[in-house]
Amino acid sequence: MKIGIVLYPTFGGSGVVATELGKSLASKGHEIHFITYSQPVRLGAFRVNIAYHEVSVSDYPLFEHSPYETVLASKMVDVVKREKLDLLHVHYAIPHASAAYMAKMILNRQGIDIPFVTTLHGTDITLVGKDASFEPVITFCLNESDAVTAVSKSLREDTYSHFSTQRHIEVIPNFIPYQADYTLPEPNVRKKYARSDERILCHISNFRRVKRVEDVLRVFKKVNDKIPSKLLLVGDGPERYKLEELCAELHLCDRVRFLGKISDTLEMLKIADLFLLPSETESFGLVALEAMAVGVPVVSSNTGGIPEVNVHGVSGYLSNVGDVDDMALNGIKILKNQDVLNQFRKNAQERARQFELDSIVTKYEAVYKSLIN
Numbered sequence: 001m002k003i004g005i006v007l008y009p010t011f012g013g014s015g016v017v018a019t020e021l022g023k024s025l026a027s028k029g030h031e032i033h034f035i036t037y038s039q040p041v042r043l044g045a046f047r048v049n050i051a052y053h054e055v056s057v058s059d060y061p062l063f064e065h066s067p068y069e070t071v072l073a074s075k076m077v078d079v080v081k082r083e084k085l086d087l088l089h090v091h092y093a094i095p096h097a098s099a100a101y102m103a104k105m106i107l108n109r110q111g112i113d114i115p116f117v118t119t120l121h122g123t124d125i126t127l128v129g130k131d132a133s134f135e136p137v138i139t140f141c142l143n144e145s146d147a148v149t150a151v152s153k154s155l156r157e158d159t160y161s162h163f164s165t166q167r168h169i170e171v172i173p174n175f176i177p178y179q180a181d182y183t184l185p186e187p188n189v190r191k192k193y194a195r196s197d198e199r200i201l202c203h204i205s206n207f208r209r210v211k212r213v214e215d216v217l218r219v220f221k222k223v224n225d226k227i228p229s230k231l232l233l234v235g236d237g238p239e240r241y242k243l244e245e246l247c248a249e250l251h252l253c254d255r256v257r258f259l260g261k262i263s264d265t266l267e268m269l270k271i272a273d274l275f276l277l278p279s280e281t282e283s284f285g286l287v288a289l290e291a292m293a294v295g296v297p298v299v300s301s302n303t304g305g306i307p308e309v310n311v312h313g314v315s316g317y318l319s320n321v322g323d324v325d326d327m328a329l330n331g332i333k334i335l336k337n338q339d340v341l342n343q344f345r346k347n348a349q350e351r352a353r354q355f356e357l358d359s360i361v362t363k364y365e366a367v368y369k370s371l372i373n
Contacts, residue, residue: 002031006090009040013286014121017174018091024361026050041263053079069095076103088116093124097141115146115371122283125159139163146371152305155283174286175360176293190271194230199335202272204287207237215278221250222328227335231256270294285309293352297344299331315348
């Protein structure tokens, strides 16, 4: 099959999933065409069966903001015709699904029928979707999509709650792009961040308010008061300045490392003992799954799709949103005893194997084939 994948090319979970999905499909012999405004961060070097088509956005004299949706639709039309694509797979409803619908109508007038699949990842529904001004467009795009998928049962239910659609939404969970057995990291790497008698906790996000990154610091302080630890913070975003201020206020600056954005977090995760994810909401919790895949247990909130990934008392623990005391107690339960930590490491990786890449990609292939046939 020849598949066009439209995505946000950044560090966010949807971009990672879309890119890894395309790479896996290409390895199975499908021809993949990424369509977006910059090269996806996880795409890497040259790969067989993969092409990248840049959506070039220039200033438009009559408007304050460039009309990206229109330019994207035009690019889709061009790529579909030139590369003779079989279908489009767009990640996020706004603006990708609406642009795909526009492209579909333009091509239809030219005698070309191109189906498109819309995958919902979360923010397009849980945040953008709750703004009433977007509701008519998102509802229309859902109903006009040839197929709709969501990355969790929770997100599917949220979609039905917020939008007037009867469109069947198939749940196809996120996945991990690697399945390496857990091995202890190189000691020389770990000791650059912590002493042998210290634990390492970590958090990865875009530092938006919904991630509750201040809770990460408050949980860490309570853990560190009982168990000598270091905290690695990966990412950047609007809450970083507040986080740095709180770090000083809690007298933790010598215990916390801000590592900034890292495109491939695998090696960093492998030196961690515990992953913290106290988010206000998560449609799935891909970063938690990536941590579990390398044997890092997770202490998280119990919101959205996270409980579909992190099993309480098995791969980690779940707490109510904002309950930093309970999260800290759960973290201490895991970290205070090496045998307990080792068991949680094993459990976390076994749980992650249920989201194995090949089985998830097969589900997307089935959706594609049903539309093409």
